[in-house]
Amino acid sequence: xxxxxxxxxxxxxxxxxxxxDICGAVQGVGFRPFVYRLATELGLAGWIINNENxxxxxxxxxxxxxxxxxxxxxxxxxxxxxxxSIKNEEYEPIGYSKFVIKNSAIGGEKTLAxxxxxxxxxxxxxxxxxxxxxxxxxxxxxCTNCGPRFSIIESVPYDRExxxxxxxxxxxxxxxxxxxxxxxxxxxxxxxxxxxxxxIELWDRNGNCLKQSHEAITTAVEEILKGKIVAVKGIGxxxxxxxxxxxxxxxxxxxxxxxxxxxxxxxxPSIEIVKGVCILNNVEESLLLSPESPIVLLKRKSNPxxxxxxxxxxxxxxxxxxxxxxxxxHILMRLIxxxxxxxxxxxxxxxxxxxxxxxxxRLGDIADFFLVHNRRIVRHIDDSVVAVFNGExxxxxxxxxxxxxxxxxxxxxxxxxxxxGHLKNTVAxxxxxxxxxxxxxGDLETYQAYLAFKRATSDLPQMYEKxxxxxxxxxxxxxxxxxxxxxxxxxxxxxQHHYAHILSCVAENKIDYPVxxxxxxxxxYGVDGTIWGGEFLLVNQGEFKRVAHxxxxxxxxxxxxxxxxxxxxxxxxxxxxxxxxxxxxxxFQSFANNELKIIxxxxxxxxxxPRTSSAGRLFDAxxxxxxxxxxxxxxxxxxxxxxxxxxxxxxxxEYPISxxxxxxxxxxxxxxxxxx
Ligand code: ZN
Ligand code: ZN
Numbered sequence: 001x002x003x004x005x006x007x008x009x010x011x012x013x014x015x016x017x018x019x020x021d022i023c024g025a026v027q028g029v030g031f032r033p034f035v036y037r038l039a040t041e042l043g044l045a046g047w048i049i050n051n052e053n054x055x056x057x058x059x060x061x062x063x064x065x066x067x068x069x070x071x072x073x074x075x076x077x078x079x080x081x082x083x084x085s086i087k088n089e090e091y092e093p094i095g096y097s098k099f100v101i102k103n104s105a106i107g108g109e110k111t112l113a114x115x116x117x118x119x120x121x122x123x124x125x126x127x128x129x130x131x132x133x134x135x136x137x138x139x140x141x142x143c144t145n146c147g148p149r150f151s152i153i154e155s156v157p158y159d160r161e162x163x164x165x166x167x168x169x170x171x172x173x174x175x176x177x178x179x180x181x182x183x184x185x186x187x188x189x190x191x192x193x194x195x196x197x198x199x200i201e202l203w204d205r206n207g208n209c210l211k212q213s214h215e216a217i218t219t220a221v222e223e224i225l226k227g228k229i230v231a232v233k234g235i236g237x238x239x240x241x242x243x244x245x246x247x248x249x250x251x252x253x254x255x256x257x258x259x260x261x262x263x264x265x266x267x268x269p270s271i272e273i274v275k276g277v278c279i280l281n282n283v284e285e286s287l288l289l290s291p292e293s294p295i296v297l298l299k300r301k302s303n304p305x306x307x308x309x310x311x312x313x314x315x316x317x318x319x320x321x322x323x324x325x326x327x328x329x330h331i332l333m334r335l336i337x338x339x340x341x342x343x344x345x346x347x348x349x350x351x352x353x354x355x356x357x358x359x360x361x362r363l364g365d366i367a368d369f370f371l372v373h374n375r376r377i378v379r380h381i382d383d384s385v386v387a388v389f390n391g392e393x394x395x396x397x398x399x400x401x402x403x404x405x406x407x408x409x410x411x412x413x414x415x416x417x418x419x420x421g422h423l424k425n426t427v428a429x430x431x432x433x434x435x436x437x438x439x440x441x442g443d444l445e446t447y448q449a450y451l452a453f454k455r456a457t458s459d460l461p462q463m464y465e466k467x468x469x470x471x472x473x474x475x476x477x478x479x480x481x482x483x484x485x486x487x488x489x490x491x492x493x494x495x496q497h498h499y500a501h502i503l504s505c506v507a508e509n510k511i512d513y514p515v516x517x518x519x520x521x522x523x524x525y526g527v528d529g530t531i532w533g534g535e536f537l538l539v540n541q542g543e544f545k546r547v548a549h550x551x552x553x554x555x556x557x558x559x560x561x562x563x564x565x566x567x568x569x570x571x572x573x574x575x576x577x578x579x580x581x582x583x584x585x586x587x588f589q590s591f592a593n594n595e596l597k598i599i600x601x602x603x604x605x606x607x608x609x610p611r612t613s614s615a616g617r618l619f620d621a622x623x624x625x626x627x628x629x630x631x632x633x634x635x636x637x638x639x640x641x642x643x644x645x646x647x648x649x650x651x652x653x654e655y656p657i658s659x660x661x662x663x664x665x666x667x668x669x670x671x672x673x674x675x676x
Pocket of ligand 1: 120121122123124125142143144145146147
């Protein structure tokens with residue numbers, strides 16, 4: 001059948017049939033029920049079906065109504081759906097009698113993009129707090145527009161049987177919703193209610209059940225209000241929760257969690273209360289209220305309406321703030337009515353706990369109580385962290401709400417697994433024109449983190465039923481991720497750390513080569529064996545040239561300098577002044593005399609310490625030289641405090657910068673981008 005020519009007219013000018021193809025992220029987000037409802041409301045007939053790229057629709061009716069249908073497709077589409085293209089052609093009507101959702105062709109149902117976990121939607125929220133609703137105060141309420149996804153999926157295709165919700169058989173009422181195309185819960189895989197779904201319990205630290213259902217929540221709230229620490233199982237793992245106003249409770253949490261000074265994240269009951277404590281602009285407000293619902297870094301007010309314990313974020317003008325994003329959090333926060341600390345349920349930098357028994361074992365010495373439930377979590381997913389710079393959101397930790405959505409690149413690739421660096425590790429798996437990025441895994445310093453890393457490397461390929469044909473790792477010979485890649489038996493590519501940073505920006509922003517990339521970083525292994533981190537790389541297809549870098553200096557103690565900015569301070573001072581350096585500078589005051597003697601002897605000897613061009617270490621050096629920070633309690637602390645010390649101050653006098661002896665960097669031997 002050929003499209004009806006517009007010029008020649010048609011037999012029935014009033015009625016037409018449209019064939020519509022929509023590409024984009026339109027599966028698993030309630031798109032088909034939305035189209036069903038829209039067509040039915042407008043009295044249009046036809047069908048919709050999922051396909052490999054999105055959906056196909058045929059719809060017929062009066063021309064004017066079809067126009068409205070097309071408009072509403074774009075303006076009223078489900079929040080989580082993304083339409084990347086929409087094409088339509090006109091045909092003669094063939095007399096459909098009603099609108100139906102067709103079953104997808106065999107093998108064609110594979111959802112190409114597995115959705116992230118999504119914050120509770122408005123409709124579910126009003127049901128949870130409606131005493132006449134059958135889901136009143138039910139902490140696992142969800143629908144096609146919200147709820148768990150990535151945290152409960154075991155394999156594709158995304159179906160109830162491939163999620164941990166297969167442990168629960170739907171009751172007749174839930175089943176009816178699930179099978180009704182007109183219902184908001186049509187094919188909502190985690191659909192549940194108090195009759196058939198998961199349940200909540202309050203345990204003591206030995207794993208004995210104290211209370212069940214809503215009483216478990218109200219008892220937990222009473223304990224939190226008394227200043228106790230409660231471990232709460234959320235969507236992607238456990239939080240440790242305590243009152244944000246209670247300095248004693250916060251200090252106790254810090255001590256037990258072995259977290260000396262790193263800022264703790266807060267959950268607020270409402271956006272209004274956030275506004276009483278922090279200054280926030282429109283972008284920050286919409287991020288807090290978004291379906292991704294990340295932790296947003298917000299500037300504190302100088303006179304907040306309510307008290308926030310000083311030890312939550314010492315010496316820090318910002319607070320990491322989020323709003324409730326699951327029904328359980330909403331119910332808890334309504335009852336508590338004040339901000340709480342909601343920090344990852346782990347010790348130090350280990351991955352967060354996801355299993356009830358594991359939580360009792362690992363967090364039993366920290367939490368006084370455990371608010372647990374019986375919906376299994378397949379993989380840990382931390383809260384994401386976002387900051388707004390120049391009006392643009394910048395994702396600092398990409399996890400819940402974002403992972404595992406892919407970055408689309410403008411070329412095709414065969415399946416490749418990339419295993420990331422040592423600190424703040426994530427892994428990525430690419431095939432076709434998509435790079436799927438794992439949730440935040442963390443620093444590969446502990447056995448737990450390494451296990452989580454290994455799980456993630458098998459997780460993504462398995463989920464898409466693909467096998468990696470090559471593996472990519474960092475150039476650093478000692479990273480655990482490098483060793484893992486070397487032992488994988490797959491064809492191996494090593495990529496220089498900062499080159500990889502720049503390539504990521506190129507891919508994410510779809511920039512054409514050549515590119516001058518500037519990577520300012522902590523530390524990364526350079527192709528010349530020195531420590532890089534203040535690099536200007538001219539990048540072309542498959543290669544780069546190091547055209548400039550920050551002036552290098554010696555780093556006494558190597559890795560130890562990351563924790564002790566005073567070492568970077570000594571190295572930088574020695575580079576500039578040699579022996580004639582003024583020893584009254586605060587950097588020197590923090591060392592014992594005999595320590596200084598040894599370090600200076602080695603500095604004179606030359607290359608027994610590594611050389612670095614790292615911007616991070618330069619910030620450390622400055623923080624030390626001006627007497628701000630000599631020894632850090634967590635990575636990046638000195639640079640953060642330096643930034644806060646500068647505050648909003650305007651730079652009037654710039655330091656002269658000389659560009660000396662730009663050298664040609666060694667061209668990289670690996671032609672890794674040929675793979676991508
Ligand atoms: Zn919902
Ligand atoms: Zn039910």
